[in-house]
Amino acid sequence: MAEPTKAMQYRVLLVDDDRDMISLLSSWLKDAGFEVDPVMSGSEAMARIDVIRPHLVITDLVMQGMDGMTLLSKIHRQNPLMPVIMLSGKAQIADAVKAMHLGIAEFLIKPIAKEELVARVRYTLRLAAGESDSGLNFGKEIIYRSEKIGQLLEQAKLLAATDVTILITGATGTGKEALAKAIHEGGARKDQPFVAINCAAIPEQLLESELFGHEKGAFTGAQTKHEGLFQAANKGTIFLDEVGDMPLGLQVKLLRVLQDFAVRPVGSVRGIPVNVRVISATNTDLEQGVKSSRFREDLYYRLNVVPLHLPPLAERREDIQPLLNHFLKRLSQRDNKKRKRFAPEAVEYLASAPWPGNIRQLMNVVELCCALTNTDIIPPAMAQKALRDQPAHVQTLKDAKEDFERSYLVSVLRVTNGHVSHAARLAGRNRTEFYKLLKQHHIEPEEFRTSRQASEED
């Protein structure tokens, strides 16, 4: 039995003159949560459309009386935006081309499997929603075609309407932050801040101050009062990425915040009430962490009220092509260049690659291919080269060190509000060395200063 989904709000008008086909497709679609209105001829379909106002029409091509093509033309004469999926018993290119010219959303060949039909219906509805109904726009930034992600987004959409605490699991690069953001933007807090923090990138002593803030003079270098991210996210959502890497000492403090809905800045004795939705994410097995005492059990249950799992890209290969198209389009817009395309063999190659680094790796490969290809079409050899040159999820030690150093410097500057002397002292370096490091990473301390702070430093 498929999981119940919010798809119940979608009405599908099903048109086929074969009673057994109607029964089969109705059963599949109802099981997937759609409301189905079956009719057995094109003329009946035309009469029903005005009455039930369907979100989608699925019609057979070959029918007694009015055939699928005629029905399609008639529907679009009245409602040009109505998505129509056509089923055909024969894979005839001429029919498919004609149907495409008439504005068909999908042309599917029978026999068709349930999973494929449901996935195509969801995909079509999603595309149509982007054009006609903002209420159906949930997760529009998440590019997918697979049934797995479709179901996950249906669930996420329901959760977005609540304030329930969510734990997103999934390997690195699967889009955990994008999903968290979609949930935030799909809910009542959407006009309030969405604050994301990577708990693994910041040392323990700084992470506490980053999350909960500190009072002036709370520790060496704390020259001014600092408002933590929980307060910055007040009325909105805080996204705690890589929460599994949070030091044990901080876990108990986070637990207290989740229990009391109040933060206590470092150096303060008073709790400050906060109204924050918490979404956390991890690529580690938190249950295992609990067993090996690396993660507090009580915090695990606080965070894992509703778990959502993002499957790796290798388990949803049907998403690869739409993702490739999406990144090609984005890069052409960003660089203001003509949009490139992958040769069909290149797409085939990329669609069957292992993708251990998931969507992030795919994005890097597309960028590399675009940068290194002069022609409009990216050949398969380039795709192969780009994939070979991408070490995927495993960074070199040098890159990892550089990433860490950069995050560290940013954290220290944020804590000290861009005060370089204080930041250098906190980092155990002299001012000159610290400036050198900032220059290496192209970090401008001014960007971390408040106006008052800037005038004090000057």
Add this chain to the structure above:
Amino acid sequence: MRLRSKIMAMRIVRVDPELKDLIPGFLNNRRQDALTIRAALAQEDMETVQILGHSIRGCAGGYGFNALSELGGILERGAQNRDSEAITNAVDELQAYLEQIEIIYD
């Protein structure tokens, strides 16, 4: 004979329990199709054979009856080629298959 042994090897069919209520009606309709095809063939009404073959081919696989889908394809092609012998063989297969079919809902 080769076709028969192949089709018969597929006589045990696993069907989605969600479709259980639909299966008796679906199989009855195919029994009726077999009779209609024989009658059409007697009158050399190839159009009816083609329509029914096409419909069986497109629909049966979705219910889980791949052997029926294959027979539907043979009937459809047989009608296009006006090959009465192929149609007769296929409709014999169809009826024998429908008599011996075993369904497991899981």
